[in-house]
Every structure is written in structure tokens, then in C-alpha cells.
Amino acid sequence: MDKNIVFRAAAIIIFLVLPLLVKSNYLLGILIIIGLYTIIVIGLGILMGYAGQVSFGHAAFFGLGAYSVAVLSTAYRWPTFAALLAAVVVPGLLAALIGRPTLKLKELYLVLATLAFGILVHIFFNEAREITGGPSGLTGIPYLSLGGLVFDRDIKFYYLVWSTVLLISLGVNNLIHSRVGRALRAIRESEHAAETSGIDTASLKLQAFVFSAVLAGLAGGLYAYYVTFISPSPFGFHTSVLFVLMAVVGGLGTFWGPLLGTGLVVALGEILRWAVPLAIPGAGGEYQIIFFGVILVVIMIVKPEGLGSIIKFSKKSVEKGVR
């Protein structure tokens, strides 16, 4: 227990001090992106690691959050709070709509349904020019401003994003140790026993799905405010696969998994971006998808519960992290 507190305290200190040590804007930008993706992967981790479902459409929820902010803050001049609220409500409602019937189906069909939904939404971003600006996207998103505080510099955004990560981690930690969290874990262990204990498994899976979509939407909304310009390309199928990769790399159903997985995959992506052209002259960074694909396959074969369980400090501390 104490070991765990030490780790978490150390993490918070690193979180506070890190941007003071990082002098380059490039690195700070990467840290912000890691934070945003971690928010999504935490939600996906609940869905995959606890409710035992998988989604290949989470980039769409991410994108719906981003476009909600982009459209509402530019064309309709909504204030930050209202636009961010829309960024979580829109994906949440859509998730409830498609999740209700699909979660009753076998896992296989949920994969297909989320995949189809993800691509459809991506097509929508590209085609609905009047709303989304089509392939060229939307510009001129104002700075995020809450209570008179304007987040106009990366460092401010860094603290905002990582405070959000911290808050969500705390909430999820509460959740896991609560009535609902125990019920979700029970579903993962034995769906029959959970049902006959009175747990409405279909409804809880739906709630986990909606929750994960809401987190992806929130990250999308923050992302739009951060980059101030969005286009459809970051919200395609590949991003959905990357989120799943991040979730499984870090280890499903663990406290540190989402952060670990997101950090590793984003870092690897950056390394590949400059390493691949060095190794293969004339090659662009797009070849990194080969590596991501291979890594995903290897992890699923060798260690489907994720790398988090290899890197763990001791078996006991991780089990406590789960509890």
C-alpha cells in the first residue's frame, strides 16, 4: 500500500516539475498529446479491461468531441464551458444509441459495428463540408478560457490537461473500488455468475461504453482548443487502432496501464518518425504503421494482458493497483 502511495506521489511531483525542466516546445507538445490520449485510453481501458468489450471506433468519439468544439466555438461563438459540455454530450449520446443494440451481440459484432461507425463518422467529417469544412477542416478556434483564465500558452495547457488526467484517474480509481467497479470486474471474471448475482450486465457494459465515449469526446474537445485547427485526418481508423494498441500495451485493468501504454506508443511513434527515414532513404514517417501493426500482433500473441504485467515492479503492488 505505502509503496503505491510513494509511486503516485512521485508521479504527481514529476507531473508538476516536468514542464519546468522541459525547455523545448516540441517535447511539451508531445507531453500534452500523451495527456490527451491517456484520457481516451483510460476510458477504453475500462471498456476493454473491465467490461470485456472492444471498440475500433474511438477515434470517431475523439473527433466528434473536437468537431463539437470547433463548430460551436467558431460559427456559434459558444463559450468554452458550453462547447466542452457539447463535446462530451454528443459522443455520449451517439455511444448510447449504437451501444444499446450492439452490446447485446457477440464481441465480434461489436467490433464490426464500432469499426463501421468510426469510418462513417470519418466520412461525415470529410463530406459534410457546410458543417465540418470537409477535408480542409476548420480554423480559428479560440483559446480555451475558463473563469477568466485564458489557456494561450502550451505550459498552461499542459497543466490543464494533466490535471484532467489526474482527476479522471482519481475518479476511475474510486469507480474500480466501488459497487459499480466490482460489478464490472465481476462481469470480466464470470458473466454468468455476475448476472445470477443480480448484476444487469448489459446495462453496465453500455454505461462503460458511454463513459469511454464521453472521455474520448472530452479529450477531443480539449484537443481542438489546443491545436486551434482541425481536419478529419487525425480521427480515422488508424487512430482507433492506435488507441486499442495503447490500451493493450500498457496492460488492461491496471492503474498505470493507460499512461504507460500511451507514453510508450507516442514515444515510439516519434522515434520512428525520424528513425525510419534514416534507415530507409526517402521513406516517410507513414511506415511507422508497419511497426505498430507488428507490435500489436506480437503483444496479442505473447501477452494479451499487456506489457504492463512485465514491467510491473512486483506482483503484489500491481495487484493492489488493480484493487
Added chain:
Amino acid sequence: MILEATGLSKYFGGVAAVSDVSFSVGEGEIFALIGPNGAGKTTVFNLITGLMSPDKGSVVFKGRSLIGMQPHRIAAAGVARTFQNLQLFGRMTVLENVMAGAYLRGKSGFLQSLARWPGSISEEKRIRQESLDLLSDVGLDSEADLPAAALPFGRQRLLEIARSMASGPRLMLLDEPAAGLNTAEAKELAGYLKRLREQGISMVLVEHDMETVMDVADRILVLNFGIQIAGGTPHEIQASPEVIKAYLGEDEQVA
């Protein structure tokens, strides 16, 4: 009568797993279903708890039909069960298993759980205490913090019974609770079941251990190949020659 099953039938690919089985269980009664392997006893449990739906027949619990109800609603109506091949939540602790079983005793939803609302904290305390009490009833309180999968087999059986008790049932369906227990443990189990009966809880017991069955059961129904072949008190069953022939065999010791 708390439970009335009438004319239950279930076919798998044309083969009858259960055929025209009828029985009823009274308040505070321990009713035993016995019969050789493959006699359809577990299928009867699956039909009552909603994991399968019968092709024919009805199940009425406290005056309400259970047919077509989702399993979790049947549990909420007051029917709990254990599984023959243990379905514990293996990576959760012993206490957490019982607390998860106590899901119906709480109300906190997703958002209250996320935010740790004051109401959910006090509810959590209450459920924890009630679960610890249930564990001490079966003598597992000292193992509360162990992962469930780490318990020895016999203790896992007891845990599963404690977990199913946690939902606050009026009727318990116990699928071979004495399997894998040694004589002393089986005796302890029988004592526990009798105590539950004193609390007014009805039970349907599927069991191969005849000593336990004859000890605790008020009435017995014998199934063979999905068909009921005899019924009555333990005395009557022990005296029935067809039961001895069809099921108990020659070398089987009858208590």
C-alpha cells in the same frame, strides 16, 4: 409454495435434457434433486435462473412467472444460485466476491461511484460489514483479503455459497455444494444449510453426496435421463427399489 415448476422440458438438438419435470418447494424447505450425471439437474437450475429458457413448462416464484425474465431480474426477485463448476470472481478477493454478490443491496450508480459521494461511502461501509458477517457465518472471515482463486477448493465452495447469500435471496439453488469437500467439511456445510433453513430460506439442492442429502433434505426428487422417476421424503427414497436400481447402484452406500 415459494417455487412451482410445472412440466419443464428442454431439448438440445432434439435430445431431451429435461422432460416434463414438475416439483414445488415450500417456504423454508430444503428440496433435493438427485440423479446420475447427465440427468438434467443443472439444466433445471439454468431454466429457473433464466440462463436458458424452457421449450415447455412454467416456473412460478412467489406467485410470479420467471419465464422470459432476464437472469439479473430473477436474482433481484430473490433467487440465488451456486455453480457446479465454481464461477468465482477469481482475481478478486474473498471479501470482494461477497461484496460483488451484494450488488443488489446497494444503489450507488456510475457517477456516484466515480465521485465517491457521501451516500456511496456509507453504503460501501454497510455492505462491507454485511459481507464480513456473511463470511464469518461460513468461517472465511480470516481469509477475507486473499484472492478467491488462492483458496483451497472446499473453501471456494463455501465462498460461493456466501456470495450467493449476499444478494439476500429467499430461494437458493445449490449445485453440488458438497462436491470436493471432505467428511468434516461436508458436515459443516450441512450445519450451515440447516441454519439458513431456520432463517426461513428455501433451498433446492443438487447433490451426489448422499450423506449430506439424507441429512438435510426435507423432500427429494430423483431424475434419470431428464425424467423424474421418484419423489418423497429421504426415508421413502431410501426404501424405493427402483431408485436404488436406477441410480444408487449396488456399490453405492446409502446412509
Added chain:
Amino acid sequence: MVDLSSQLLQLLFSGLTLGSIYALIALALVTTFNITGVLNLAQGEFVALGALLAASLFAAGLPLPLVFILTVAGVAILGGLVERSAIYPARGASSMTLIIITIGLSISLRGLALLVWGTDPLLLPAFSSGGPILIGGAAINPQSLWIFGLTAVTLAMLFAFFELTYLGKAVRACEINRTAARLVGINPGAMSLLAFAGSGAIGAAAGIFIAPLTLATYDMGFMLGVKGFVAAVIGGMNNVGGAVLGGFILGVLEIYSAGLVSSGLKDAVALLVLLAVLLIRPEGLVGVIAGRKV
């Protein structure tokens, strides 16, 4: 002078051509799924690799029939390699794990194609020269006839394989009951290898036949694979006839909505159909009509 009816007929021909390709992909998917329990989301990549490899071999000066044989054999071997390296080691894993593996395979193979062939589209000439054939005021491209032929031949070959050969019967036994299959000496591992090699071959053939119409690009496989799924799901995932019918329905629907409403809708239609089928009738639309299983 193009009147409405001949325009509709024209679109029908295009729809059936496209539908044939979807049907072929769906055939491979359904067969693999029923034998191995694996939903192979990398199936579309076999199509892309077939098209690309064929275009390269043809550009190198090989005659078309030889190109066909080499490409089909090459992608079939690749399918087998993929099965041995990624599917076989994970046998017995949950269907969720296996599906994530095939998605990983899909993006790896696409990346590999990008590495080898780059982003420029490659050209493969039509199999037979000569202009379009006119039927009822509408023109049909000779390449479409080749594609219809391929679909018919593949369907006939699959039928003959499953109904007439010992191996085919073994595969079906495997599908019905794995334990029983093992008891009578059929090795499910070998059946799985065969299924993947077979889907590689079918995918490659589809890729070679469609390349003259669409050009060959490294990223053509993904959407084709997804469309194959939609066709298979329309057909109920468990029967070959349904898959073929599903392919035709989807192809025609897609071409009509693109031709009559908006071309931007082309991909969306398939996905909307998929969602609708999954949500309303997950057992498939034509499962009931099309009768028997694989």
C-alpha cells in the same frame, strides 16, 4: 442518347461487377470464419497484394496467365505464412484477441505494401482487348464478364471442394465439431492453414481481376475488406450462397446510390447497411432464403 432505363441498366452492370468482387471477398471470409472461428480483417489486404504483385509482374514482361498463376500462388503462400506466424500461435485465444490480431496484420500488410510499391497507383491492362459490349442500350465492359466468370468458377470450385473431395468433407467436419474432427484424425491446425492459404488465393484472384478497372494501390484493400464483411454479414456469416448474394446486393446498392444520389455516399452506404443489419437483424438478411451452410 442515354435514357433513364439504359442508364439504370448501365449502373446495374457496374453494380454487379463490383458486387462480384465483394462476393469473392465475402466467400473467403465466410469460409475462413466457419472453419477457424477467426474473422479475418486482413482479407482485403490479400486483394491489394494480389493486384499490386500482378501489376509488377506484368510490368516485368511476364505473360498474363503466368502472372495470374504466380500471383495467386504467391499470395496463397503469404496467407499460409500469416496463419502460421500470427494465427496458429494464438489458437485458443478469445475471439476478441484474434480479431485484434487480424487488425494488426491488416495494417502491417498495408504498411508492407506501401514500403514495396509506394503510393503511386499501378496499371494492369484489361484481359481482353476490344470495346464495351452493348446490351439493351447499356455498355458492359469485357473485364466485367471476366469478373463474373471468376466468381462463378470460384463458387463452383468451392462447392466441388466441400461436396466432392475428402479434404473438403474433412474441413466441413472440422467446422461442425472440432473435437469430433480430431477424434477421426482431422487436424484442425492443418485445416486453419488451408483456410488462410485458400483465402489468400481467392483474394489475390479478385485483386488481379479488378485491377484493370480500378488500378492497384497499396491502400485499396481496407475498404474492399470492409465491404466484403458487409456482404458476409448480410448473408448471415454462415453460408456461401448468402455471402455471394450479399455481395451483389451491396454492389448494386452502392453503385445506384453513388450514381443517382451522390458519389460521396458510396462508402457510407455499405457502412450504413452494416450497422442496420447488425442492429436490426444480426442473423443476416438472406440467411433464411439462401438455405444451406458452407
